[in-house]
Amino acid sequence: MARRWASMDDFEAFLDEGGIVESDDHMPEPYREAVFRFIELHANSELMGGLTERDWIPRAPGLRHKMAVLAKTQDEIGHGHLLYMVAADLGLKTRQEMLEDLFAGNSRFHNVFHYRAKTWGDQVAIAFLVDAAALASQQAVFKNCSYGPYKRILRRIIAEEGFHMRFGEERMLRIAEGTDTQRTMFQASIDDWWWPSLQLFGPDSKPGDLLLRWHIKSELNEVLRDRWVQKFVPLLHGYGFSIPDEGLHHDGTADRWVIGPIDWEPLKRTLRQGGPDSARRIAEAAANWADTRWVRDALDQVGERRGAA
Amino acid sequence: MSSTLEVEVRAAVAAVDDPEYPGVSIVDLGLLESLGVSGGRVEVGLIPTFSGCPALAMIADEVRETVGAVDGVAEVEVTWLPGPVWSVERVSARARERLASDFTVAVAVHLGPPPACPLCGGRTSELSAFGPSRCRSVHRCTSCGEVVEALRG
Numbered sequence: 001m002a003r004r005w006a007s008m009d010d011f012e013a014f015l016d017e018g019g020i021v022e023s024d025d026h027m028p029e030p031y032r033e034a035v036f037r038f039i040e041l042h043a044n045s046e047l048m049g050g051l052t053e054r055d056w057i058p059r060a061p062g063l064r065h066k067m068a069v070l071a072k073t074q075d076e077i078g079h080g081h082l083l084y085m086v087a088a089d090l091g092l093k094t095r096q097e098m099l100e101d102l103f104a105g106n107s108r109f110h111n112v113f114h115y116r117a118k119t120w121g122d123q124v125a126i127a128f129l130v131d132a133a134a135l136a137s138q139q140a141v142f143k144n145c146s147y148g149p150y151k152r153i154l155r156r157i158i159a160e161e162g163f164h165m166r167f168g169e170e171r172m173l174r175i176a177e178g179t180d181t182q183r184t185m186f187q188a189s190i191d192d193w194w195w196p197s198l199q200l201f202g203p204d205s206k207p208g209d210l211l212l213r214w215h216i217k218s219e220l221n222e223v224l225r226d227r228w229v230q231k232f233v234p235l236l237h238g239y240g241f242s243i244p245d246e247g248l249h250h251d252g253t254a255d256r257w258v259i260g261p262i263d264w265e266p267l268k269r270t271l272r273q274g275g276p277d278s279a280r281r282i283a284e285a286a287a288n289w290a291d292t293r294w295v296r297d298a299l300d301q302v303g304e305r306r307g308a309a
Numbered sequence: 310m311s312s313t314l315e316v317e318v319r320a321a322v323a324a325v326d327d328p329e330y331p332g333v334s335i336v337d338l339g340l341l342e343s344l345g346v347s348g349g350r351v352e353v354g355l356i357p358t359f360s361g362c363p364a365l366a367m368i369a370d371e372v373r374e375t376v377g378a379v380d381g382v383a384e385v386e387v388t389w390l391p392g393p394v395w396s397v398e399r400v401s402a403r404a405r406e407r408l409a410s411d412f413t414v415a416v417a418v419h420l421g422p423p424p425a426c427p428l429c430g431g432r433t434s435e436l437s438a439f440g441p442s443r444c445r446s447v448h449r450c451t452s453c454g455e456v457v458e459a460l461r462g
Contacts, residue, residue: 023453064366067363068363070361071361071362071363071364072363074439074443075441076439076441078439078445078447079441081441081447082440082441082456082458085436085449089454108346152413152455154392155411155412156412156413156414156441156458159329160441162331163364166328166367228349
């Protein structure tokens with residue numbers, strides 16, 4: 001049964017007690033909008049990520065990697081598909097409108113997909129660093145997410161991303177234990193991808209962050225970012241790679257890694273579609289959508305025929 | 310009459326979960342087709358949900374590892390068998406429950422009626438033959454509106 005709340009205070013009290021909102025509930029509009037924007041960003045990122053992954057199907061070294069990249073592409077596109085449906089159910093934009101906004105450059109997707117993956121080393125760095133950052137953010141959302149339809153889909157996405165992570169680790173190990181050429185290539189990839197990965201978590205959370213207040217997110221950006229740093233600095237050092245941060249040092253008393261100042265300009269540029277590869281990525285995604293129109297039309301016709309039968 | 314070792318080996322295989330469904334055993338999903346234990350040598354025959362599944366190597370590695378750790382096992386051979394073809398009839402009741410409660414995933418019989426919604430039990434209609442994996446389709450519940458994935462085959 002659809003529920004209704006007398007006031008925002010009542011609604012927030014419901015959320016604070018761990019209440020879960022369903023799509024047919026009469027939720028306050030600001031909450032609806034915030035959840036929608038969050039899921040739309042996630043859906044766009046899955047789609048853009050899937051398209052990047054797809055570029056590497058023909059170039060992956062060996063059958064096993066090809067199968068993994070192929071499956072990962074299907075996973076990401078499938079996640080996007082599910083998320084667009086859940087987002088559309090909120091009634092603010094249809095899936096078609098969300099896609100049109102994305103292809104017109106009027107919509108956001110994660111910063112990491114505004115950069116170009118130039119080598120297989122980049123692809124491994126993405127699978128290893130970026131996927132871990134994305135997974136950590138998703139886990140933090142899932143843990144205490146107040147929007148039911150999103151939470152249930154996240155449960156599956158997280159299980160599948162965990163599987164991708166294991167592939168990422170396996171590929172990273174292979175390259176780390178590889179030849180000098182492979183190691184040099186991977187070091188260059190770390191140099192390029194370290195900061196974008198770290199910035200995926202976003203700037204420090206603001207005290208009045210509505211996403212936190214409404215239990216859409218459950219942890220501060222800086223907490224998630226720091227946890228990621230504490231994990232990956234020793235890991236990469238352990239394999240003999242360096243990290244492109246001159247300010248990075250180990251605080252012996254606290255036994256923690258402390259990073260240098262973060263330059264947020266690159267992140268801000270990606271928010272305005274002004275990242276190094278934004279224009280090409282968006283144009284390719286739009287062209288891909290147009291090129292595959294006949295497949296959707298054919299499927300629609302089959303569906304109509306089945307429906308008529 | 311199975312030997313104690315065979316029982317232990319079977320339990321070890323059952324302890325391996327599907328990498329995409331943590332908590333759901335590969336045995337409950339119907340992947341275990343044959344098991345041979347003779348002396349310290351174990352032969353495990355598995356079948357994939359679909360042949361291009363990217364998790365095959367990972368699952369085989371894990372089976373090798375868990376079975377290899379059983380006391381009295383000296384050698385483990387894991388083979389992906391070309392047949393019989395896996396189908397959803399092989400998925401156990403326990404796995405079905407887990408998939409529904411933990412993952413909101415239904416189980417759809419090939420060419421059968423659309424599966425019931427794991428949330429409310431309502432009728433679902435298929436939206437797409439393919440979901441995030443080849444072995445899953447995407448449905449929507451006509452009653453509560455939930456977006457549901459179905460394991461199919």
